[in-house]
Amino acid sequence: LCILVSFFLGFCTSLLLSQTPEHILALTNNKTEIVCELKKEHAGVYWYRWSQERQNFEFLIFSNSLGKATYGTNINKDKFSVHGVSSRTSYSLHISHLQASDNGTYYCSVSESSQLLLGSGTRLSVVDALPLPQKTTQAPISKKPMRCVTKRNAARGKGACSPLVWVPLAASILILLLSLVPTAHRFHRLRRRLWLRIHRQ
Known part of the structure; x- marks a missing residue:
């Protein structure tokens, strides 16, 4: 054939x-x-x-x-x-x-x-000369500042701004503020008593 x-x-x-x-x-x-x-x-x-x-x-x-x-x-x-x-x-x-x-x-x-x-x-x-194999170069890794991720990733609990990060932080701040309320109230009452004494004299 x-x-x-x-x-x-x-x-x-x-x-x-x-x-x-x-x-x-x-x-x-x-x-x-x-x-x-x-x-x-x-x-x-x-x-x-x-x-x-x-x-x-x-x-x-x-x-x-x-x-x-x-x-x-x-x-x-x-x-x-x-x-x-x-x-x-x-x-x-x-x-x-x-x-x-x-x-x-x-x-x-x-x-x-x-x-x-x-x-x-x-x-x-x-x-005249055999071609050299091409060298593969890796792109340098750029260091980018941390920023909030998309809503989709946040919903999955990923990223610096996800609820898993800021919800406990906000709760801690709220508890701290609530603990300061009685102290501020007592300080205000003490200050009022001192003001009344001074004016009575």
């Missing part, structure tokens, strides 16, 4: 091939590896590169089951190499001395019934 790729007649993606990883972010002058797994044995594996910048589909290398490699036009043999395993169902493309010109999507491919079946593709991005 395969789906024809719209921009290349005769090329198609297939469930018979799988590639890993889907995306590679690598540093300049480093090396990387793309693995192609086959569902069954084939005579060999082709590798292609699609360049979005140059808008071309370029043949890189073909490696047969015996490990013999055939390179495309103007392909650097020191940069690309293919390594297989004895099962002949797993091949890996090795790319060394990475440069920005190596950016693109790489496809492994096999030939079957006069068609080239393509893998899922691996997007390679070569950069």
